[in-house]
Amino acid sequence: MTNNIGENLIHYKVTDPSDDPISPKPGTLRYGASVIQGKVWITFKTDMRISLTKPLLVSSFTAIDGRGVDIHIAGNACLMIYKATNVIIHGLRIHHCRAQGGGMVMGGEGKVISVSHVDGDAIRLVTASKIWIDHNTLYNCEDGLLDVTRGSTDVTVSNNWFREQDKVMLLGHDDGFVRDRNMKVTVVYNHFGPNCNQRMPRIRHGYAHVANNLYQGWVQYAIGGSMGPSLKSEANLFIAPRSGSKEVTWRKNSSVNGGGGGWEFHSVRDEFENGASFTETIGGRVPKPNYNHQQRFVVADAKSVRSLTISSGALRCTKTSRC
Known part of the structure; x- marks a missing residue:
């Protein structure tokens, strides 16, 4: 996954566990994973439990790195890698993901899009390529x-x-x-x-x-x-x-x-x-x-x-x- 490092890499730190699916705030996971474009390496300031109100659509060339802290994505929607490439998901605890009805959400290219019903998977890949899912703990999801x-x-x-x-x-x-x-x-x-x-x-x-x-x-x-x-x-x-x-x-x-x-x-x-x-x-x-x-x-x-x-x-x- 050498395309995720090198020149022009943006280091982004999550400081806020809240979530807004349409207008994510700077400091939230969704802002780093969906709004910022280019090579983005996401880390976390401290232990967090994040409840996503809609699926998190991860942009191409994004690494979500939970090392050094205890990160739970749980209790609601979870992760989707949709038409994206060169994505790393590392060091997360993803569990108790639940089915969600369709709606509007910030897409992986920084634009609000409509998504259909999701079944409640921890991580779902749709038309994605060059993806590395490594050192995560996944359990007890609806689908x-x-x-x-x-x-x-x-x-x-x-x-x-x-x-x-x-x-x-x-x-x-x-x-x-x-x-x-x-x-x-x-x-x-x-x-x-x-x-x-x-x-x-x-x-x-x-x-x-x-x-x-x-x-x-x-x-x-x-x-x-x-x-x-x-x-x-x-x-x-x-x-x-x-x-x-x-x-x-x-x-x-x-x-x-x-x-x-x-x-x-x-x-x-x-x-x-x-x-x-x-x-x-x-x-x-x-x-x-x-x-x-x-x-x-x-x-x-x-x-x-x-x-x-x-x-x-x-x-x-x-x-x-x-x-």
């Missing part, structure tokens, strides 16, 4: 915790803690939205659980590289999908629940055992505990993420996943404990 939809691509979801949620992560808008075939998402070093039911993630059409994540049980399934998605599940640790479904995967409208229909679900060096199982695609090639030289990373052995994910979620940094 889901993270949606990547409507042609969004080049998304990295790393070091987050997802917990206390039915539907966790959706990749792909709906079965009929074929533009999501170009979607590429990396899900790495995250902790799923406790008390997550399904969609970790659920993939439609596109491609996901899911690596070095800790799965602390599930109810229905851990990873699922529809419309012929491609998945490389690599060196994850899947700990099945004590009772109920032990199967990691779920496939909608696929043929027996996941074969055929363009499906590519493959498990590479995954570790399974407590009877967990992973039904792979029969035959076919393991889909590659096709990272460039700047994007490549070494996937550790699955036996290292517990230590790799021990600091997942929002970090509590201090002067003596830097992050």
